[in-house]
């Protein structure tokens with residue numbers, strides 16, 4: 682154990698809410714484990730690498746094909762108004778697919794710089810049993826969409 686959450690999710694010693702939604706040879710797709718926003722998805726490498734620059738061309742294609750599938754699955758959710766894709770080179774390689782909902786536009790400016798405050802708001806105000814049930818139900822629906 683190296684204490685890396687990405688490695689723990691990748692080797693299945695840690696289960697994300699709703700479980701793994703889709704898995705390929707080198708990557709997994711799952712709900713964010715910390716933020717109670719339904720459909721906030723993470724595409725992560727199984728291997729502990731930091732950058733997409735460490736991927737072969739075939740792995741890069743596998744990675745983005747999974748990102749594409751995830752974004753297409755989110756398009757089936759009626760209340761998602763758009764998505765923001767973010768890949769920060771910090772720690773274990775993962776990419777955020779952050780869905781936008783009307784409630785975010787009611788509370789925050791429609792801007793990249795609003796993402797951190799939205800995450801903080803969700804952790805502070807949305808950690809309820811009801812929201813977690815919605816997050817898990819959404820994950821289950823996405824798993825069906827992604828694997829049909």
Ligand SMILES: [Zn+2]
Nearest residue numbers: 685688729773
């Ligand atoms: Zn790792």
